[in-house]
């Protein structure tokens with residue numbers, strides 16, 4: 001069985017339909033990249049999967065059980081977590097407190113110290129700065145802290161929106177090294193990435209969203225050579 005099975009997903013904001021029947025399968029241990037133009041519906045897709053937006057119709061099965069329209073905290077408890085674009089940390093709280101707040105679920109709380117150690121191994125800078133206020137961090141450190149906070153809930157599926165947005169190339173590499181390690185440690189990852197080249201280097205499979213539908217999907221190694229992808233997203 002797949003970890004996540006999304007079937008015919010429709011999402012709208014009021015009367016405006018935004019996702020029109022998205023199908024997506026994610027296997028345990030995969031890294032999936034979601035790419036597409038501005039406003040295509042990538043964020044909406046991730047938010048709907050995390051039960052942060054209502055699903056109009058369709059199913060979102062995690063381990064076979066439909067989680068669509070479940071309260072968000074229950075979806076987190078089941079193992080699906082969303083790291084938002086723009087990081088959304090509590091700027092006046094320390095790094096450590098921001099991280100601890102991610103461990104609010106019943107199944108995560110007893111393991112908080114151990115998970116924190118894992119995150120500090122992934123991102124040593126967070127350990128060095130654990131008492132610093134999150135608002136004083138660089139963009140890269142904030143992204144690391146936001147990913148760390150997501151991991152504190154010990155998710156099975158970690159979804160990260162706009163991984164590299166606004167980050168210096170050297171930091172982008174560090175964050176992607178950490179994502180590879182997160183997968184190696186057993187967490188499945190869906191990421192949204194503006195930089196299509198980087199996305200398809202990091203991911204096993206990719207999907208291209210266009211106007212609220214899956215326009216293309218396949219192994220990243222094939223998608224990066226797809227003529228439509230090259231023309232639309234890789235400037236070739």
Ligand SMILES: Nc1ncnc2c1ncn2[C@@H]1O[C@H](COP(=O)(O)OP(=O)(O)OP(=O)(O)O)[C@@H](O)[C@H]1O
Pocket residue numbers: 013018036037038039040041042043044045
């Ligand atoms: N809260 C909202 N209320 C109404 N419309 C929204 C809302 N959020 C997004 N939209 C609209 O839904 C569509 C999809 O937006 P979404 O943010 O999912 O796209 P995206 O692919 O993540 O874009 P970007 O690359 O700019 O992050 C867009 O037309 C957007 O204007």
Ligand SMILES: [Mg+2]
Pocket residue numbers: 042043044085161
């Ligand atoms: Mg977005």
